Amino acid sequence: MTNDIWAKVLNTLKGALGANSYSSWIEPLEFTQLSDGVAIFDVPTNFIGNYVSQNFGDQIIYHMNNAGEDVQRLQFRVPSQSRPTTKPKSIKKANESEAASGAPLDNRFTFDTFVVGKPNELAHAAARRVAEGGPVTFNPLFLYGGVGLGKTHLMHAIAHELKERSPELNVLYLSAEQFMYRFITALRERKMMDFKQLFRSVDVLMVDDVQFIGGKDSTQEEFFHTFNALVDGQKQIIISADRAPGEIKDLEERIKSRLQCGLVVDLHPTDYELRLGILQSKVDVYSAQYPELEIADGVLEFLAHRISTNVRVLEGALTRLFAFASLVGREITLELTQDCLSDVLKASDRKVTVEEIQRKVSEHYNIRLSDMIGPKRVRNYARPRQIAMYLAKQMTSRSLPEIGRRFGGRDHTTVMHGVKRIEELMALDSQIADDLELLRRALQE
């Protein structure tokens, strides 16, 4: 295998693993040779070799095979001349700047580019407050929320702002994975004093994705001591995770309770208005980049409505759309959007269950769930029941008998009749058509 192919594999791995894991574990690998299906790498320490083999081995083999090489196994060697002080090489991107010996900050992730809406206004306000500096009011600030909702963006924004206001501040931002990596390296190299000193000398410590240390006992122990020392010294700590402190798996109770001591705020899943706002702000950036491209009315609304998974997917969709439209030199119309993003749109279609439909419909018509499913035939219950049956037929892959079973064991002919009745009514009664549209939207949120 040539170094060119390895460089390609590296590129793919970077995309697949994310920048943090990539710089901690993959960058330190040095490909040396491929012989009889065994790819051999030089690594700075055995620890790195073992960790990579256990955690990323299969992926590396998979991508090498994809690149056309026949690789069965990986082997990691520590070259004899390698000193324990060998540091991973670091590749800096043009749009990255270095936080005080921490992970790179993305220059695009600032408060200016963060769009605020109902789901994230509290997290944003708390982040702004911390970014003002001054006396520490809540410690730690704990931000949590699902994938791609802006936790990292907010943390970087705080770091940028703090450094702009007070360049002398020692702000350290890193992922929990990098914290563990540094801790283990310090242990191996017998440099724990340096490690402790570094982490205890910062003014602001930011640790991203702290759920990573769940189940990693000695890293948790060290994190606990670092945390306490900084809180005692009135230094600000900002933590992010994908769930609330109490819900992080295999995290010691004393750490959970420490993390809950300050302000815990969550980023809620985006709503339609926030998604539209984010799309509009990204379009402004793209329009400057592609001044020749026009975007038709209704495209952004369509995307905000259909892609409700997370902001990263939304951004990716827009990037692809602009790149595609610029390649074919056409206006971005609804039709082009549907063609270009058919896979994303399909994947984003939320899977709705019959039970969710029943719940939403009974809430909408203000009736009890038991009455919707029960035997009563009065119009007040029968009509919502038929609407729920209709939606179940339209929005789920359940068969008529399966739907009937979920509506109190009704026969499939009853369901069929209900679905037909709603189809007829939709054409005659605009109120029913509106109700259905509203319910369909609510179910896809």
Ligand SMILES: Nc1ncnc2c1ncn2[C@@H]1O[C@H](COP(=O)(O)OP(=O)(O)OP(=O)(O)O)[C@@H](O)[C@H]1O
């Ligand atoms: N409110 C927002 N305004 C503008 N951009 C946003 C907003 N929320 C998220 N983004 C963008 O979405 C992308 C994903 O956000 P980010 O990396 O901060 O998510 P995260 O919550 O840290 O996700 P993960 O759990 O995967 O680490 C980034 O490009 C970010 O700029």
